[in-house]
Amino acid sequence: MKPWKKYQEDVSTYFTSLGLEASTDITIDGVRTKHDIDVLVKSRHVGFDITWIVECKLWKTPVTKLHVLALREIVADVGADRGIILSESGFQSGAQEAAVLTNVQLTSFGEVREIAQNSFYALNLRELYDRVEVCRERYWSISKQDRIEAGLRPDSCGFGYSGDHIVRCCSALLARAFRGIYPFQSDSLEEVVLFGEDKIFESSKEVIEIVEKLTGELEGKLDAYCQSR
Known part of the structure; x- marks a missing residue:
């Protein structure tokens, strides 16, 4: 070539x-x-x-x-x-x-790699933050019983998927990703439950991929609930 x-x-x-x-x-x-x-x-x-x-x-x-x-x-x-x-x-x-x-x-190519990467990750983090906040509002607009029946949270005495924990986890990860100081370790309860206390987050790219997956899953559950009404 x-x-x-x-x-x-x-x-x-x-x-x-x-x-x-x-x-x-x-x-x-x-x-x-x-x-x-x-x-x-x-x-x-x-x-x-x-x-x-x-x-x-x-x-x-x-x-x-x-x-x-x-x-x-x-x-x-x-x-x-x-x-x-x-x-x-x-x-x-x-x-x-x-x-x-x-x-x-x-x-130059070297300069654009640094500028474009930082700009792109900043856009992604901001977009994910907005999506998480929308999920938070949608989640709490649903009654407790409906959230249980829709699989958005466990029963009062049970264990299982929790939209509230997902929102809290994503918000905590994004807050530290915005600071841009890597690596960092799981420290919130929700992060420890999902990833373990020894989980190390190495980059914005990794945080974006994780938050994108968690947020997408929660959005799917919220959409499914709305469609069932």
Whole structure:
């Protein structure tokens, strides 16, 4: 594989590893014409579709102003949210000036990995927080007896699934994930019950995967209860 092609594929693979949809060498329709895109990145967060157009410049010379202006036109023509030019050889001063106060970002692959990862995880954590809060409201809007019958909580003297414990556990995990200090260990009662007192959480990605699973299961049970009414 040629170096420039591997560069594109590495960029695509990275965005995919974050849970985004990424494709290389894509042709898309704009309002005025078709455009060939190095990497097209798509995702959906908090009910909004997000589209990024990524140009990969594995060149020996800095990117010029003309390339920035060209990407700005493409972004506008296809209605993308952001354009990103990745260059490992930097950018001419005119290119940097052309990107100021626009939705085109000039960076390198190494820099975008750090920025995109942090931004993506922050979006995910915020979205999950909102979902957990909605679950909390839905859970407590149901009578105790109905929660028992729907399998949302155990009987008074029994053991079993508890939506309240799930909400508490997810809230505790997200609160510490927002601080971004890893690793951390189970410390709330709900976390210890679910994962054991020796469980170590290593990253935002791990917390997101766990909370996503727990929240999705609770949402399913709440939906099932609503459908049975």
